Amino acid sequence: MSGNPDTAEIGMIWAQTHTGVIGDAGAMPWHLPEDMAHFTATTRGAAVVMGRRTWESFPAKYRPLPGRQNIVITSDQHAAEQIRELGGHPVASLDEGLEVASGSAAEKIWIIGGGQVYAEAVQRGLADLAVITVIKSSASGDTSAPALTEDWELTQRDPAAGTHQGANGLEYRIETHRRNRGLTETTSPSRHAVLNADQGAARSADQGADRKADEGADRSADQRQDQAAQATSTNLMMLGLGGYLILPFLALFTVTLGFVLVLNDRILPGLAFLFVAQIWVAGGLWAHLKRRRLLQEIKEARGASATPEAPGAAG
Ligand SMILES: NC(=O)c1ccc[n+]([C@@H]2O[C@H](COP(=O)([O-])OP(=O)(O)OC[C@H]3O[C@@H](n4cnc5c(N)ncnc54)[C@H](OP(=O)(O)O)[C@@H]3O)[C@@H](O)[C@H]2O)c1
Structure with a gap:
């Protein structure tokens, strides 16, 4: 994942509840140290691209995230100055962020959030890899994961069936999805509406329907895994x-x-x-x-x- 952003593989990485929540009031509504460790190990040494609100969600002592080039998107000049003073690299758009990342010494590029940035990356087909920690949590929130379009495929699931259990009892699994560029873009207008939706806006009926469809797919994948394990x-x-x-x-x-x-x-x-x-x-x-x-x-x-x-x- 290096070189020109047009050809380099760009990954997205996030954690979500099984209903698709990724954030609430500027933070994540769960505590899962195993996922934090996983995130750190994965992104270490990489260039990480994020929105200004995600940057601000990190505790001051982790800004910039150590051992990574922190590229922060903002349209606000004052915020840009503050980001620069703290050691981050402010940019005016996701495109500029990816360009800076690909020109850097870092070998990998990860888009690390938040909701607005993931949505743009999926909608514009900028990433080819998504590594998602799915947490069994009923937490509600104000920021959602993007709905991956039909050209994305689940390629790996860890564990293959069931879930891991964190030290604090939270169950989770890690999914790897890849975008199949060969498939025709058949994204429905309602999905695009979901991806474009402003994070603060009330959830539309389309979003509800999409999320239900995703949950249904999620459940049926689980059922298939369980059936396969049972047959074995x-x-x-x-x-x-x-x-x-x-x-x-x-x-x-x-x-x-x-x-x-x-x-x-x-x-x-x-x-x-x-x-x-x-x-x-x-x-x-x-x-x-x-x-x-x-x-x-x-x-x-x-x-x-x-x-x-x-x-x-x-x-
Ligand atoms: N669960 C996870 O894995 C995970 C990961 C990351 C974040 N999160 C959560 O997600 C939430 C934050 O997400 P969010 O959607 O509210 O915000 P966000 O995507 O982190 O940041 C949005 C901000 O980034 C800037 N921005 C984004 N795209 C831009 C563009 N194309 N051009 C110019 N500026 C752009 C704007 O900053 P300005 O307003 O300064 O212009 C915008 O307000 C938090 O709750 C955080 O904890 C969760």
Whole structure:
């Protein structure tokens, strides 16, 4: 994520409740230290681009965010001077912010908020990556996450199913979404209306409908994950039952019967039973190998989701 903003990959990173709230009264209405650490680790060394209100939401001692080039968008000259005095880099627009970021020594560019800036970035297709921490919280707020348009796809989920639990009990997951530039822009007018909406304005009926649709999609993704996990554990159980109990029992029974027949001079039926026993043994072996492969796949999937390619979440 470096170089010209027209070609460089630009990431967005935020944390939201499962209903889409990202902020309230200039702050985030939850406390999740794990997400803060995640945000810091992800954006360290990068150029971070933010709106003036997000800049002001950071405690004074974290302004500018250490170890990152802080680029702050404002149209207010007085605010720009203050930002500069504190060590931030004021710019007059998101475009200018991205240009400054791409010209800097930083290798990565993250748009870190807030609502107004995310909305512009999504609406204008400026970013290709979104790393979102989704927190199970019923907190309400005055600032919402942007609705990702149809050309965005969920590419990774950490954990693959269910949630992490923070030390304070808050449950969360981290999603990575990527924009598929190849897809036609089929964004509906109502979505654009949502993205353009002023943060202070009353929520429109369109926004409500969009958010419901997003929540529905979110829930059905969760359900699909749960169903897949359930199907996998059923498979594991059936393979274990067949491979380690039923088939060995059948093999033992058939072998015993075969030997009894052979010993009683009923050679042909006895040999037939011994042959059938081999089929049970082969079946048991197959079930064992299949089960082992399934377990390996699960292990690999867990490993992949524990090391997201682009971690992040705004803190
Ligand atoms: N949960 C998260 O991950 C997360 C991340 C970041 C922020 N937040 C929350 O989001 C809230 C802040 O978001 P917000 O939407 O209110 O504000 P914001 O996007 O942070 O900042 C908006 C301000 O940035 C400037 N700006 C933005 N776009 C501009 C443009 N194209 N041209 C000129 N100036 C532009 C303007 O500053 P001037 O008025 O000075 O011109 C505008 O008032 C806070 O509650 C914060 O805690 C949450």
